[in-house]
Structure formats: C-alpha cells, structure tokens
Amino acid sequence: MNFGTRLLHGSGDIDKNTGALSTPIYQTSTFHQFDIDNFGKYDYSRSGNPTRDALENLIAELESGQRGLAFSSGMAAISSVLSIFSAGDHIIICGDVYGGTYRASTQLFSRFNIEFTFVDASNIEEIKNAFKENTKGLYLETPSNPLLKVTDLRAASKLAKEHGTITIVDNTFMSPYLQRPLELGADIVVHSATKFLGGHSDVIAGLVVTKTKELGDRVYQIQNTFGAILGPQDCWLIIRGIKTLKVRMDAAQNNADKLANWLDKRKEVEKVYYPALKSHEGREVHLSQADGGGAVLSFKFNSLKRTKIFLNNVKNVAVAVSLGGVETIVSYPVKMSHASIPKKERDKLGVTDTLIRVSVGLEDIKDLIDSFKEAIEL
Ligand SMILES: *Cc1c(COP(=O)(O)O)cnc(C)c1O
Numbered sequence: 366m367n368f369g370t371r372l373l374h375g376s377g378d379i380d381k382n383t384g385a386l387s388t389p390i391y392q393t394s395t396f397h398q399f400d401i402d403n404f405g406k407y408d409y410s411r412s413g414n415p416t417r418d419a420l421e422n423l424i425a426e427l428e429s430g431q432r433g434l435a436f437s438s439g440m441a442a443i444s445s446v447l448s449i450f451s452a453g454d455h456i457i458i459c460g461d462v463y464g465g466t467y468r469a470s471t472q473l474f475s476r477f478n479i480e481f482t483f484v485d486a487s488n489i490e491e492i493k494n495a496f497k498e499n500t501k502g503l504y505l506e507t508p509s510n511p512l513l514k515v516t517d518l519r520a521a522s523k524l525a526k527e528h529g530t531i532t533i534v535d536n537t538f539m540s541p542y543l544q545r546p547l548e549l550g551a552d553i554v555v556h557s558a559t560k561f562l563g564g565h566s567d568v569i570a571g572l573v574v575t576k577t578k579e580l581g582d583r584v585y586q587i588q589n590t591f592g593a594i595l596g597p598q599d600c601w602l603i604i605r606g607i608k609t610l611k612v613r614m615d616a617a618q619n620n621a622d623k624l625a626n627w628l629d630k631r632k633e634v635e636k637v638y639y640p641a642l643k644s645h646e647g648r649e650v651h652l653s654q655a656d657g658g659g660a661v662l663s664f665k666f667n668s669l670k671r672t673k674i675f676l677n678n679v680k681n682v683a684v685a686v687s688l689g690g691v692e693t694i695v696s697y698p699v700k701m702s703h704a705s706i707p708k709k710e711r712d713k714l715g716v717t718d719t720l721i722r723v724s725v726g727l728e729d730i731k732d733l734i735d736s737f738k739e740a741i742e743l
Pocket residue numbers: 438439440441463465506510535537538556557558559560569570571687
C-alpha cells in the first residue's frame with residue numbers, strides 16, 4: 366500500500382464491533398473484567414486505551430517501526446524517551462535543538478546526572494569526535510529549528526551503531542510522509558503531533574515510535590510509570606489530522622517552495638533558509654533522505670527595524686509560536702521558541718534578532734505573497 370492509502374487505512378480503520386468508519390472515542394478510565402482468572406486486554410486507561418491503541422498502531426505503521434506510543438505533548442514524549450537513560454549516561458545532542466528539549470536536557474535531566482554534549486550535527490566530524498565511553502544516546506533534529514540545518518541521518522546513525530548508541534530523531538518538521546528516520550537507521554522517532562500530524566492548531570500531543578519491540582517496551586514502561594499519556598479525545602483528533610497529512614503537506618510544501626524563492630529575490634532579505642532551496646547548504650543530503658523541503662522556512666531581514674515593522678504589520682497570517690497548522694504562522698524565534706536559550710548560545714547558533722520563521726499554510730499563494738510584499742515594503 367502506498368503512503369497516502371496507509372494514512373487512511375493504517376490503523377485498522379473500520380471498527381470491528383460496529384462498522385464505524387471513524388475510530389470510536391473510548392472515554393473511559395477503567396474496564397470491567399468479565400473473568401477474574403482471565404483479564405481482558407484493557408484494565409486501566411493509563412496502561413492502555415483502544416482509541417490510543419489505534420493512534421499508536423497507526424503512527425508505528427507510518428514510521429515503519431515496531432511500536433508507537435502517544436503522549437500528552439511533544440515534550441512529554443521527548444522527556445519520556447530521555448527517561449530511558451540513567452545517571453552516568455552521556456548523550457550527544459544537536460546544538461540547535463527545539464527550545465523545550467534544550468531546557469529539558471540542561472535544566473532537568475542534567476540534575477539526574479545525565480550528561481549532554483551539544484554539537485553542530487550538520488558536521489558529521491563533530492558527532493564523531495563527541496563519542497565517549499559512556500555515550501548511550503545521539504539526539505537529532507533534521508532539518509533543525511529554526512535554521513533548517515541538515516544532518517545526514519544514514520551517516521549519523523551508522524556512527525551511533527558502531528558505538529552501541531541509540532539514535533533518536535525528532536521528526537516533527539518533516540512528518541513520516543516526507544522523512545522516515547527508522548528506515549535510514551535511527552532507533553527512535555519522536556514527534557510533536559501538535560504540529561503537522563494534528564495539523565489544525567487545535568491539540569497538544571506527542572508521539573514516539575521505536576524500531577524494535579525491546580525499545581518499545583522500555584518506553585512503554587516509562588509511559589505507564591510516568592503517566593504522561595494522551596487522552597482518547599485528543600488521540601481521535603490526531604487520527605483525524607493524519608488522514609489529510611498528505612494533501613496538507615503537498616499543498617503547504619508547494620506554497621513554502623514558492624514563498625522561499627520569492628523571499629530569496631528580495632533585497633530586504635539577507636538570507637533564506639529552506640532545505641529545498643538551490644542555495645541551501647544541506648540540500649543534497651536533505652533530498653537524499655526526505656521527499657521534499659517541507660513547509661517550514663526561515664529568513665533574515667537586513668535590519669532589526671524592518672523585522673519589527675514586518676512582524677507588527679503582516680496581514681492574514683498568525684504571529685505566534687507553533688507550526689504545522691493549516692494557517693500560516695510567522696514566529697520570532699528569539700522571543701518565542703528560542704527564548705530559553707541564552708543569548709550567547711543563540712548568537713553562536715545564528716539565531717539573531719532579525720530571524721523570522723514561517724510555517725507556511727494552505728492559503729492561496731498569491732494572497733500570501735501579497736501579504737508579505739505589503740509588510741516588507743512598509
Ligand atoms: C513543538 C515542538 C516540540 C514540542 O512539542 P509540544 O507538543 O509543544 O510539547 C518538540 N520538537 C519540535 C521540533 C517542535 O516543533
């Protein structure tokens with residue numbers, strides 16, 4: 366079955382009991398046991414729920430993994446995955462990681478004596494040189510946020526394998542439609558399903574997929590113990606979002622490509638970051654492991670004044686945190702997603718106060734470019 370079909374029929378779709386086409390929402394905390402000597406499949410919804418199962422099976426199928434797990438947010442998913450490590454373990458992590466992941470590693474897990482080394486993962490040599498005796502994890506995001514830097518997933522996970530290290534990839538920006546890290550050698554994929562998978566800016570959710578059953582069991586143990594599960598209503602919303610992933614992604618990516626090329630020609634714009642753009646450093650590697658540039662781009666204005674004027678005046682788009690919704694969202698990383706990264710670190714990464722990130726939505730591209738043009742020319 367091709368990907369577009371699997372989106373619709375991958376979760377077992379039709380309900381065996383009733384024939385319902387839409388997965389029923391099992392809004393229950395507990396389950397009656399009909400036979401005291403032989404308990405049923407479900408007993409308590411933290412441990413398992415049929416609606417959550419449908420989503421977990423669906424995402425596992427789409428990411429080509431053995432097990433899927435649904436969490437109450439992307440950060441709950443990421444924190445739960447990091448919780449499979451122990452005090453004394455060392456993790457190599459990409460420097461321009463999502464702000465919340467940076468906070469979780471530097472302010473939470475470091476307190477439990479898990480050690481992190483931040484590297485520029487787009488440079489495979491830096492990853493290679495960071496391995497230590499106690500390295501147990503390699504944590505990557507590609508393309509990264511907000512500068513869309515590209516990591517060679519095949520090469521990085523091969524290195525990790527040689528060191529007996531687990532590779533974890535945050536695949537939020539691409540979604541399994543465009544990139545499937547487990548097929549490239551990674552061991553665990555994490556998602557903020559709040560973004561492209563949900564797709565409508567109406568739910569907070571996180572997903573994990575593991576390549577092996579054994580890793581799945583380890584993350585499940587954390588899910589059941591720590592308890593940051595996704596409720597059945599929200600599972601249903603993510604299942605519904607996933608049904609249209611392909612058509613949304615195709616349309617948004619098409620718009621993003623046009624907007625990136627238009628911005629690239631403007632004299633007010635210093636640089637455009639979009640992985641499918643001809644001038645993008647990581648383009649070749651990216652297109653060897655993903656089926657397109659995606660729907661997120663960033664750009665730098667040539668002055669702070671123009672950056673502020675643009676943000677305060679751009680019409681028909683949201684100026685907000687988050688991405689991956691049907692509406693275009695313009696965000697300002699230094700005050701939003703990357704506010705928790707110290708200025709010194711941000712400057713080192715190139716996340717400056719003239720940088721704007723755009724999650725391109727499904728608006729008519731002519732209207733979108735007109736809105737940008739108007740705000741740029743003020
Ligand atoms: C939003 C985001 C997260 C965090 O997800 P939440 O659902 O907001 O908790 C993690 N990684 C990336 C790349 C994100 O964009």
